[in-house]
Amino acid sequence: MKNTKIITVSLATALAIGAITANGVLVSADAEKGTIKVAASATPHAEILEEAKPILEKEGWDLEVTVFDDYVQPNLVVESGDFDANYFQHIPYLDNFNEEQGTHLVNAGGIHYEPFGIYPGTKKSLDELEDGDTIAVPNDTTNEARALLLLQDNGVITLKDGAGLEATVKDIEENPKNIKIEELEAAQVSRVKDEVAFVVLNGNYALQAGYSVSKDSIAHETSDSEAAKTYVNVIAVKEGNEESEAIKALVDTLKSDEIKDFINEKYDGAVIPFEDSADADADKEETADVTTDTETETTEEAAE
Template identity: 75%
Template sequence: MKKRIGALLLVGVLAVGTLSGCGLAKKDEGSKESSGDDKAITIAASAAPHAEILEEAKALLKEEGIDLEITVFSDYVQPNVVVDGDEFDANFFQHLPYLENFNEERGTKLVSAGGIHYEPLGIYPGKKKSLDEVEKGDVIAVPNDTTNEARALLLLEDNGIIKLKEGAGINATVNDIEDNIKGVEILELEAAQIPRVVDEQAFSILNGNYALEAGFSVKKDALVYEEADSEAAKTYVNIIAVKAGNEESAKIKKLVEVLKSDKITEFINEKYDGAVVPFTE
């Protein structure tokens, strides 16, 4: 597998970690404070694909009289903190289950302003190249944040590697493994770290955005992945998140409208070859 692992894969601090280790890199020059008018939107985003999609949307928003100011973050915590703290208008990096869990754990008051796309979670080969080779003692790396770990475990269950307790669903943890059918070892790591250690484990499960940043193609490199028409696609759609009460603002509605437009849909389909799938209601 081809890997391009660079500065964007600075270790980020996820929902279960602390805030002190977060990374931030400016994408646009300008204010990092929430805009008080309808002529500018400040938004925090993951590098790929979120910031790339937003960059494509800038010109379309400019035609509507709105300046989009994008700042790239390398973690899953600070983008929510800065929106809840009114430093940014919105963020674009997460799915709704993650947001809801973050609100519960952190006491933030963030809501979805609209679903934009879906990124299939995939199982990628490392020391072993086929799931037919899975055997007792093999290490499989999974994201350690609450919602993405459950998602990874469900994918392992779907492929006959483990069996979860009935009803575990999107809240599943390693403690919900009822039957470790293949006798594998589940290694819980921060999602941003996993692409860096793919070759050290038998298999790894990667979040879509980190797979993209590391140069992996879900269609070409993943052994299996969540299907675009699956329940997971509806559950884990990536959203524009804002502080509660701001989802009805004219500029946020325009942002969502542009991101769901035919032009952006076409851009996503052409650029990401199935690694990012536009979401339709």
């Protein structure tokens, strides 16, 4: 009987303080804020969102994730207000969708990008490149441009000024080693790795080809590259909702150290957390604060 009373009192106390979720997480009553409904593609987006659920739950948010297998409905359900946000697309696709469909969706925050990388074929280092060697790249407009920009960033070729993300082989201005660029369908590029010096692939095809993105790539797009900034995968919301408390909580969680660590550990470099200038500034401020605190403590200790 005594044990029953203790359990009853403990439960009553817990309920007075807050609420216990289905997962056993105690949430402050003041922290119960509502539901965030997000439409997402399965990999890696929904997987990342699932990892964010318990973090948001502790803050009082119930994150509901619905997986879609197309790239149209996730935008339409956000436009209609049935969902609060979606997570599956990059900015060029979002902008084009708005233009074609008359929707009013905006980027609420960049979360990750899936980098292009240069991978070994018959050679293991770009220093081994010889006159007339061949490098295989995807032949579709977007992916070919990213491949060429990556080759330029690593000193293999030089493109005409302004070619940017519309670059083709016709925009190669300097090619000191007369490298032959073999253009193939994206899915075919990895299949010629034993016939060419190097292949340039995006993350998913690299994984399918058996490459370890983090260990095998000779070089890959960095978070400050033009391609990464352009093709960063974003949280999209209806215009006017990007500053709402729910969306800010969602974006902040997806950009948290916990989620960054999850992405880095799970995807072997095929998916990389996106660091924008605001993130970098925040990290600098945090480092500066820690440094200041340390200096203050040292001064106080010296004074003692």
